[in-house]
């Protein structure tokens with residue numbers, strides 16, 4: 194599902210971030226750990242094709258990302274990937290339901306109301322479908338973003354601190370949904386997290402790898 198070789202990224206004017214080689218088979222899962230600033234979000238953005246690597250090779254879901262144009266990468270991402278970044282990017286002028294229609298609209302497909310309702314219910318936010326993002330708590334918005342990422346049954350879900358603002362019950366709902374999606378839909382998970390609850394609940398997942406990033410390299 195993911196293969197990287199000598200992957201590195203340098204922000205303009207910033208230090209070079211070098212990443213250990215990864216080999217995650219289809220159906221495998223990865224926990225990305227490490228101290229604040231070590232590069233977890235940067236690696237997720239590289240894997241999602243939102244940043245282009247400064248060095249190295251990157252193959253995700255069968256595609257060599259370095260060979261794609263920005264437009265082709267956008268289309269590839271929509272087909273293969275669910276992405277839940279730290280900053281959620283819900284559209285403020287749209288209701289939750291309308292936000293959740295967007296992945297379908299972008300792909301020229303009719304929204305799947307049954308799947309949308311089922312995901313909202315499983316995440317404990319079914320009552321919030323008519324609200325706008327500013328009427329949600331941070332943890333509720335986080336679950337809406339997760340629902341949005343899972344709607345089109347991606348092969349790979351990349352999530353940055355998916356339980357960061359959630360109490361134990363909501364975190365358990367999120368992690369159960371992810372584990373069930375992995376088991377029943379063959380979804381591969383890549384979760385960047387500081388949260389011990391994630392490590393402990395995901396420990397039972399078959400094919401789980403853990404990558405601890407150390408930080409900036411020269």
Ligand SMILES: Nc1ncnc2c1ncn2[C@@H]1O[C@H](COP(=O)(O)OP(=O)(O)OP(=O)(O)O)[C@@H](O)[C@H]1O
Pocket residue numbers: 204205206207210227228229230231232233234235236
């Ligand atoms: N746009 C940017 N320009 C310059 N440097 C950046 C930029 N974004 C991130 N960085 C730097 O790159 C490094 C890695 O950042 P990144 O956000 O990937 O870390 P992280 O492990 O996800 O951190 P956290 O756990 O705090 O979210 C940090 O030193 C950060 O300051």
